[in-house]
Amino acid sequence: xxxxxxxxxxxxxxxxxxxxxxxxxxxxxxxxxxxxxxxxxxxxxxxxxxxxxxxxxxxxxxxxxxxxxxxxxxxxxxxxxxxxxxxxxxxxxxxxxxxxxxxxxxxxxxxxxxxxxxxxxxxxxxxxxxxxxxxxxxxxxxxxxxxxxxxxxxxxxxxxxxxxxxxxxxxxxxxxxxxxxxxxxxxxxxxxxxxxxxxxxxxxxxxxxxxxxxxxxxxxxxxxxxxxxxxxxxxxxxxxxxxxxxxxxxxxxxxxxxxxxxxxxxxxxx
Amino acid sequence: xxxxxxxxxxxxxxxxxxxxxxxxxxxxxxxxxxxxxxxxxxxxxxxxxxxxxxxxxxxxxxxxxxxxxxxxxxxxxxxxxxxxxxxxxxxxxxxxxxxxxxxxxxxxxxxxxxxxxxxxxxxxxxxxxxxxxxxxxxxxxxxxxxxxxxxxxxxxxxxxxxxxxxxxxxxxxxxxxxxxxxxxxxxxxxxxxxxxxxxxxxxxxxxxxxxxxxxxxxxxxxxxxxxxxxxxxxxxxxxxxxxxxxxxxxxxxxxxxxxxxxxxxxxxxx
Numbered sequence: 207x208x209x210x211x212x213x214x215x216x217x218x219x220x221x222x223x224x225x226x227x228x229x230x231x232x233x234x235x236x237x238x239x240x241x242x243x244x245x246x247x248x249x250x251x252x253x254x255x256x257x258x259x260x261x262x263x264x265x266x267x268x269x270x271x272x273x274x275x276x277x278x279x280x281x282x283x284x285x286x287x288x289x290x291x292x293x294x295x296x297x298x299x300x301x302x303x304x305x306x307x308x309x310x311x312x313x314x315x316x317x318x319x320x321x322x323x324x325x326x327x328x329x330x331x332x333x334x335x336x337x338x339x340x341x342x343x344x345x346x347x348x349x350x351x352x353x354x355x356x357x358x359x360x361x362x363x364x365x366x367x368x369x370x371x372x373x374x375x376x377x378x379x380x381x382x383x384x385x386x387x388x389x390x391x392x393x394x395x396x397x398x399x400x401x402x403x404x405x406x407x408x409x410x411x412x413x414x415x416x417x418x419x420x421x422x423x424x425x426x427x428x429x430x431x432x433x434x435x436x437x438x439x440x441x442x443x444x445x446x447x448x449x450x451x452x453x454x455x456x457x458x459x460x461x462x463x464x465x466x467x468x469x470x471x472x473x474x475x476x
Numbered sequence: 477x478x479x480x481x482x483x484x485x486x487x488x489x490x491x492x493x494x495x496x497x498x499x500x501x502x503x504x505x506x507x508x509x510x511x512x513x514x515x516x517x518x519x520x521x522x523x524x525x526x527x528x529x530x531x532x533x534x535x536x537x538x539x540x541x542x543x544x545x546x547x548x549x550x551x552x553x554x555x556x557x558x559x560x561x562x563x564x565x566x567x568x569x570x571x572x573x574x575x576x577x578x579x580x581x582x583x584x585x586x587x588x589x590x591x592x593x594x595x596x597x598x599x600x601x602x603x604x605x606x607x608x609x610x611x612x613x614x615x616x617x618x619x620x621x622x623x624x625x626x627x628x629x630x631x632x633x634x635x636x637x638x639x640x641x642x643x644x645x646x647x648x649x650x651x652x653x654x655x656x657x658x659x660x661x662x663x664x665x666x667x668x669x670x671x672x673x674x675x676x677x678x679x680x681x682x683x684x685x686x687x688x689x690x691x692x693x694x695x696x697x698x699x700x701x702x703x704x705x706x707x708x709x710x711x712x713x714x715x716x717x718x719x720x721x722x723x724x725x726x727x728x729x730x731x732x733x734x735x736x737x738x739x740x741x742x743x744x745x746x
Binding site for chain 2: 243244245251255351355358359367368371375446447448474
């Protein structure tokens, strides 16, 4: 039993998709969520600056003495997991490994698509993990640099012609490649799930990285006896830009699920 | 005569449209350009953090002892000009005033459209400036939050279906309002000039904020005797993210115009 909180972070709002799953699975835990909204997006930036920002994000979360940290961000998971794990003596969970496992287990025809930010695709992290697990699977990577700006602007619903056109452009090569499984390799993308599903067709299995990462973290913490013994947990939210904008958008994204205070952080001081 | 350099900054690449004009008008000047590529975009962020970033950008440029600073960024000009002018004892030029003057002079029917980032439109700066100059002009403001992400991803050319669809969505209300003059209130937007012109129709006058700001700065510095007496100037580029990505994209944007070294800066130390 460990009563300490679990830290969760993302470049912005996307990580809330993982947080929602974590809270559903672990209603008795305390969570600290940090969204780096003052520097979002990470996915178009260079590896070095992503690692620098991620170190600051983790340093901030560590000020709460967490028992574990969940990197609820595909871009950080793909570009900085090894560095963060090397620097810190606590369990740190990324989304790439669990998503690769889920994809390898799900595919029937051995063709898996991966959509993610430019920085994640450039890192080759998803391909590398899947190749390690199942070398015969053919991975089709596709960078989708406009998806995060669209989602952060609240544009992710079916019927939005811009979103549908962008999805058609990005996903056409994956449809042509005949993938039967598609990794949504960025925690913003589950918000586009309906648009992606209608573009890919319902027979393609979509892997929600935030959800599989949450599931993996819960199983690991449980096996290590690190969960809290508490009926009702809590969540505190921290952001590096305006707290009002975050609370408003987060409530839309999570359909009223956001509860608790939102506090502004000077992240560059960490 | 003043041999000191002129500082120019933007959140990213957009300010290069103003820099190009400055260099064309003032071939004998030395320029220092800073693009805050590690924190781009500014236009979706809150006023407080925009002011904080702008102060750091100016502090960095001041380390070169410039004789003047050009804010080649609509979002910073609209949200932080007064604060920056109050903090610093050197001429600081923003894009809003010169663009408002140019628009007021250009309109024949008294209906002016302003397109800019969400933060610029929310500030009301363009409307306020135009109302001061010519209270009878009707201003139609329109936030275009996806334009900067599109441009920063190199997508701004006619024939790009996504760009054309987004432009159609944003500009339709301005066409319906019958504006005869449109302020491109963000220095990224001149790159979209061809798409915007084809959407608005050729009879609408487009005001390039970077160019009119450059022109205004040159006239002011010249009147104050602050220009350099030198045949051949130079330009040094600084960015807060990867220098390679910047050099590659800047060369595309400015059609080979970028010349000189690009150096990485730890902007949060300023």
